[in-house]
Amino acid sequence: MKRPVKFCAATLLGVSMLAACSEDDPAPTENGDADTTSDEEVEDIDDEDEDDIDEEDDEDLDEDGTDELDEETDQNEDAEEDSAAADEPEMMEESIDIVFYDDQVLDMYRETHTISGAGQEGLAQSAIEQWIEGPNSDELISIIEDDNVSVQYVEDHDGVAHVSFSPEFADINVGSGFEIGIMDQIAHLVQQAGFDSALVLIDGESADTLFGHVDSSTPHEPETSLEDYEEM
Template identity: 35%
Template sequence: MKKLISYLLITLLSSLLLLSACVQEIPAPDPDVKDPVEENPGQDSDNVPEPEVEEPIDEGNLSPTPEEKYEAHQIVLYFSDNDLMGTYRVEKEIVVREGDQIEKAALEAWLKGPDHDELMGLINSKVIIEYIENFGGVAHVSFSKEITELNLGSSGELLFAEQLAMLMQQFGFEQTQILVEGRVGESLLGHLYTGEPIAANDPESYLWVDEKISREIVLQNVAFRIFEPSPGAEVKDRIVVRGLARVYEGTIMYEFEDGHFILAEGFTTASEGAPGWGEFEIIIELDEVSKYSGTVILYEESANDGSRRHELKIPVKVK
């Protein structure tokens, strides 16, 4: 009996020691950490909100994105009339993004063509301006290869080079070198030598588009375009011939004859020589003889042998 009692006491003591060791292993609560239920009385412990998780920072895009700035600039563009007889000035406002080339933006506006009905652009939309660089005060303008596919003829090619040089002149370049894909060539379309820079003219030698007078051509050939008189027109006291000429040094020779005799002859000078078209006016005073038919003959003298070239006959009736 005593042995049984001793065994029970030993077992009880062992159980108490084991329980004491388990209680010591439970960590005491941190006094600085507040229970969410105690911090928000009345809130159900099952509805405690989860802590917010911050989005990860994109280390590859740490720089701020500034707003793009644009500036307006007044520029002058140059376009041909619909008959490729001359070049006219047009004032235009363009908007350029800060940091972009104003010169390149101006040429791109030129490529788009004019808004005026009596003017035309020379370049199609496929042509790209690759770059513009300053080499010793000369503007180097490089076009994409599509520029060589234009069908302008000799007059159109001359006008193209002229307009390009005038566009760059307003930005301080008196000369402009044409390049195709970064290379200088001897010719652009086979009519004009482009191995050297093109010099700009005086801007004041070009009319503004508002100064352009709409005139109808009544008679023409490769050297002359006549506004008046119309073929067969009736005249009295004098004959006034007005038009455009594209002749060497602008010198125009003329005669007035009645089929038998030369009644008047002389020469005048157009406002511009070839290859440009210059304006001219000829006034032929008539004598008292009336009621006959006559012919005004315009021509150019060859610089080589003095022969007549590009004759244009205008028949008239004298009252």
């Protein structure tokens, strides 16, 4: 009778130990392995996933922002180019009568030239430069013999053409009585370019007198009409 009692007692003890071990071990995963991932490791994985998503969002924002910035820059450049193009004066080409003295310096005649220039100012400057260069006809002359005389610029001031000559213009040698004729010739040119009158400047500054006799402190209008001169 003693042996069966010992066997039963041993069997109960083994079952109790197995039950205790099963309570301490974690539940197996679906694949049969134990889940050994701790709570801290799970939080780290979640944080990494969130960082990856944030980086992707930032990249998308950067790309979108760059595209918008590039597009805005292109639009601004196009607007500046359009504005610059709008500010540029239109090229003009006109038939302009230039008045010259005859080779005896007795009378003045008009000679027609085709003149081109950017806007009224450029057209007037080109016409005056042609006047300085001289006529095509051998029967007419330019009394400006100094090759250094040049037109520095022509500017529009409320319909008055401010014509700036190089300093040599004030030193040209003209006979008495021809000064007004020279001023008339210049005024005729600027009027055909669309101005009312001409104010002659020397190196950008107003000169009280030109050639020692002519008052050049105020704008000049020709005293005669172009039709008064015979065409050569």
